[in-house]
Amino acid sequence: MTSNVLTSEPALDAPLTFSAFRGGFPALRAQTYLSICDKMILHRRVRAAVEEFLDRLEMASVNRVQHEQRVASARRKFARLMNVAPETIAAIRNVSDGTNSIAWALPWKAGDNVVLTSDCEHPNNIYPWLRQRRRGLELRVVDPLPDGSIDIDALISAIDGGTRLMTVASATFAPGHRTDLRALGEACRKRDVFLLVDGVQTAGIMHHDFSIEMVDGFATSVSKGLLGLYGFGFLYVSPKWIERLEPAYLSRPAVVQKTDDHSTMGEFDYEYQPDSRRFEVGSFNLAGAYAADASLDMLLELGTENIEKHVLQLAAKFHDGLCELGMTPAVPGRGPKQSHIVTLGLINAGGHGFSTDPTIQPLSEHLVERKIAHTIRRGQMRFGLHAYNNDADIDSALSAVREGLQRIKSGSAS
Ligand SMILES: Cc1ncc(COP(=O)(O)O)c(C=O)c1O
Known part of the structure; x- marks a missing residue:
């Protein structure tokens, strides 16, 4: 039995699929990482190269x-x-x-x-x-x-x-x-x-x-x-x-x-x-x-054409889910201006790490509690997607947003 079986991680030389790629990021076991616009997370092959x-x-x-x-x-x-x-x-x-x-x-x-x-x-x-x-x-x-x-x-x-x-x-x-x-x-x-x-x-x-x-x-x-x-x-x-x-x-x-x-x-x-x-x-x-x-x-190996397609599909799903929850993302969910970035709230209603919007700030605090990594920039709540994200990440984020909005409405948000 190899150590890969023991740790249920893909072998270093396994063909790289999106899910095998995802499996190489320890950070993803601890949180839903939607914050690539802020900073990278470390893949174990990258760590091995530095070592x-x-x-x-x-x-x-x-x-x-x-x-x-x-x-x-x-x-x-x-x-x-x-x-x-x-x-x-x-x-x-x-x-x-x-x-x-x-x-x-x-x-x-x-x-x-x-x-x-x-x-x-x-x-x-x-x-x-x-x-x-x-x-x-x-x-x-x-x-x-x-x-x-x-x-x-x-x-x-x-x-x-x-x-x-x-x-x-x-x-x-x-x-x-x-x-x-x-x-x-x-x-x-x-x-x-x-x-x-x-x-x-x-x-x-x-x-x-x-x-x-x-x-x-x-x-x-x-x-x-x-x-x-x-x-x-x-x-x-x-x-x-x-x-x-x-x-x-x-x-x-x-x-x-x-x-x-x-x-x-x-x-x-x-x-x-x-x-x-x-x-x-x-x-x-x-x-x-x-x-x-x-x-x-x-x-x-993954190819940026494939990565872009994968990420824009997830961004569109996230965008649509947020619209269903009554939110209005700033970047369209389709078309030439769409990117891997999804933002909520008014631009400049706040600054780096804080929002003056009565919904965005408590919602952000709720997402932190639920371990949905994101940032606030220029007062907007900002999420960024990459090739390692999957449908389950979007579902987790949407469920946390739904729950956060309910808490805010009921007045029980911190
Ligand atoms: C659009 C953009 N440019 C530049 C930077 C950072 O610049 P540098 O690589 O010089 O630190 C950031 C970092 O957040 C950025 O979002």
Whole structure:
């Protein structure tokens, strides 16, 4: 008898089905996890990869170049996930690292502008642009639509002769609408405007194909849907732009090297890497690379087209169930703006972790009691789904919401 039978867990090399994938997350035995918009949970294969890294460190059994093969491997796998060439991907730290890298690399001229909907962006994709105002950049802020989503037409109309870059989230962190990257990509490409995407909410969960979406830059950490660790991420940069971008920071990985001698300085007259590696800086977060390399294997095996289909079906079921309970989710349950994110309550009725809505706050407290993991962002109750979720999770969440609403109505909620 194998230990897998004893623990009733799937073997590490079993073919990966959605339910086998689910079985690898210990956190799911303790709670109904609907909070991927906040942070990842750890799959035991990812944990095993990090332990392999630690074992190698402990025994000093591998040198740095050998460790860095995991960085190269993770880069290749992320490129495959997004259907682009590996050379277009840089290993970075997080979204902020990627957005700031692009902000400092574009050759701004006085009077240039950046178009964005600050109301729909995470602060880490606003501060980098506010910083550039000190260098003469103008920010063109476009209002969201009344439903809280990004107004694609208004963003395109805001482009003028001075626009160098537009930035959007692939799905907003709240309310959670998905953004039509194809429409924006086409419009930006025609006008030679750099389309930079903060992709952390959708990477690994929604299907992306940069050859169709025509984005010029895409920054993500692996700490949400890519199911890795904090402090590691990827930056995609389209080959169309690379020669026009000068990295703000420079160290060995970003420079063409004529030898493998890592400690010898090359020519003073250096050349940037001809690809996205020009945005890599110094030593890598190797634990993060081992983790991402392992999680990407599973995401590739499941396939993001399948993951998206699975997750959107669950989101539609959750949406419909909430409507039956008299709630009105902010993101539609079907159509192009639907995502893996389901939010309840009015945007900005409260803030990070609290709501001023007389139903949302006690309902959230009830869901915490019932171990339904979720978050409150911008005052909205927020749920996020991934490939490991199933119908039973949606049933548990709906039953907890039903019970919570009854308690609130009867005045017995805490
Ligand atoms: C849309 C979005 N962008 C960025 C971040 C975080 O940025 P970083 O990866 O730089 O920490 C979050 C985190 O919640 C987010 O939801």
